[in-house]
Amino acid sequence: MNRKFTFFSRFIPDILAGRKTITIRDDSESWPKPGELLEVHTFEDDRWFCQLRVLEISPLALADFKEEHAQQENMSLPELRQVIADIYPGQDAFWLIRFEVTAQ
Numbered sequence: 001m002n003r004k005f006t007f008f009s010r011f012i013p014d015i016l017a018g019r020k021t022i023t024i025r026d027d028s029e030s031w032p033k034p035g036e037l038l039e040v041h042t043f044e045d046d047r048w049f050c051q052l053r054v055l056e057i058s059p060l061a062l063a064d065f066k067e068e069h070a071q072q073e074n075m076s077l078p079e080l081r082q083v084i085a086d087i088y089p090g091q092d093a094f095w096l097i098r099f100e101v102t103a104q
């Protein structure tokens with residue numbers, strides 16, 4: 001199992017500023033456990049940019065995306081649906097991972 005956890009670099013400013021406090025992932029990235037510390041790298045060039053503590057992980061269907069989730073991603077709800085559809089085409093079952101930044 002690949003336990004590397006990455007984000008697209010465009011999300012870094014929002015993560016480090018505390019404006020993005022969740023990430024929505026598919027089954028392949030449902031392995032983090034609450035309390036776990038993750039060393040987080042950029043997807044594009046594998047550059048470390050912070051450490052996160054996992055606060056919560058819970059299943060979330062595409063049909064159940066709400067305004068609250070969009071706010072936690074610092075996006076509008078249509079924007080969040082589009083971003084997730086672009087990253088995970090055709091998928092509708094996800095995991096919500098809530099986190100806090102513990103080092104940067």
Ligand SMILES: CC(=O)Nc1cc[nH]c(=O)n1
Pocket residue numbers: 006007008011022023024025043087
């Ligand atoms: C690299 C990658 O998949 N990044 C993602 C995917 C979904 N949400 C997110 O915040 N970042």
